Amino acid sequence: SNAFYHPIARTVQDIARQHNYDVIIASSDHRYDNEKHFCEAVIRRPVDGVIMVPTHLTDEDIDRFIAFTQTPVVALGQHIKHPEVDVVWSDDEKATWEAVTWLIKERGYAQVGFLGVPDEYPPGPRRWRGFTRAIEHAGLSVEPDFIFQGDFTLESGRRAAQQLLARRNWPPVLFAVNDLMAIGVILELQDAGYNVPDDIAVMGFDDIPEAFIIRPHLTTIAQTPVDIGQKLATALFDRIEGRVSGSKRELECPYALVPRQSA
Numbered sequence: 001s002n003a004f005y006h007p008i009a010r011t012v013q014d015i016a017r018q019h020n021y022d023v024i025i026a027s028s029d030h031r032y033d034n035e036k037h038f039c040e041a042v043i044r045r046p047v048d049g050v051i052m053v054p055t056h057l058t059d060e061d062i063d064r065f066i067a068f069t070q071t072p073v074v075a076l077g078q079h080i081k082h083p084e085v086d087v088v089w090s091d092d093e094k095a096t097w098e099a100v101t102w103l104i105k106e107r108g109y110a111q112v113g114f115l116g117v118p119d120e121y122p123p124g125p126r127r128w129r130g131f132t133r134a135i136e137h138a139g140l141s142v143e144p145d146f147i148f149q150g151d152f153t154l155e156s157g158r159r160a161a162q163q164l165l166a167r168r169n170w171p172p173v174l175f176a177v178n179d180l181m182a183i184g185v186i187l188e189l190q191d192a193g194y195n196v197p198d199d200i201a202v203m204g205f206d207d208i209p210e211a212f213i214i215r216p217h218l219t220t221i222a223q224t225p226v227d228i229g230q231k232l233a234t235a236l237f238d239r240i241e242g243r244v245s246g247s248k249r250e251l252e253c254p255y256a257l258v259p260r261q262s263a
Contacts, residue, residue, distance in 0.1 A: 003208040011229025032056035072239035079122040096130025113146035113171030146171040157184020179204035201263035216261035
């Protein structure tokens, strides 16, 4: 599981206890069938409010869910456009642009590789746009041989590193759209006898606890999961307890560049 979500869930639980509510947690593993199953389960067994991190649910799916349950919903992710759903989000496209620009201008890398995810995962297109904008802004070109794809898991980072190892030319630095994949890349390269960052540098996104455990420590973009959890839970209880009604609110969370040893 991705440790990025752990402090979010813990913060939501802490705030729920302050309101004398219990929290039921379900993991979708980024699968559409699991997300739909969760909605169906809540329709059968009503709850007072829902916080979701939907990857595949559409606004139409969420609209049907709200129509059936009449339950307030708060979501993490700026891709959710439903007019009745409060959204907590971070500008990860801008964060990616800033990170890649920093790698080029401040760290002096002449080219940057990219380890992304399929477009069906909502952060994927945003972070890809941030990457390509930064490359173009620097007067560079996107090298197809330096583009890899995973699925947010550590194992997919290892697979991407195996593909990298099979190629003759490497980028001097690889930007991964989350920390787990970046860590998978580092571990696979180290197992093959290579040094990070001497042979290739690696940067991630999220700043999960493992980013400071891996050697070298992972350079990354830190999100703020406690703040995200606070905003999600507070927005939901605003709705449940009647302090807020009407159309959606958008609640932005900060991010920060965290330079360490891997890049």
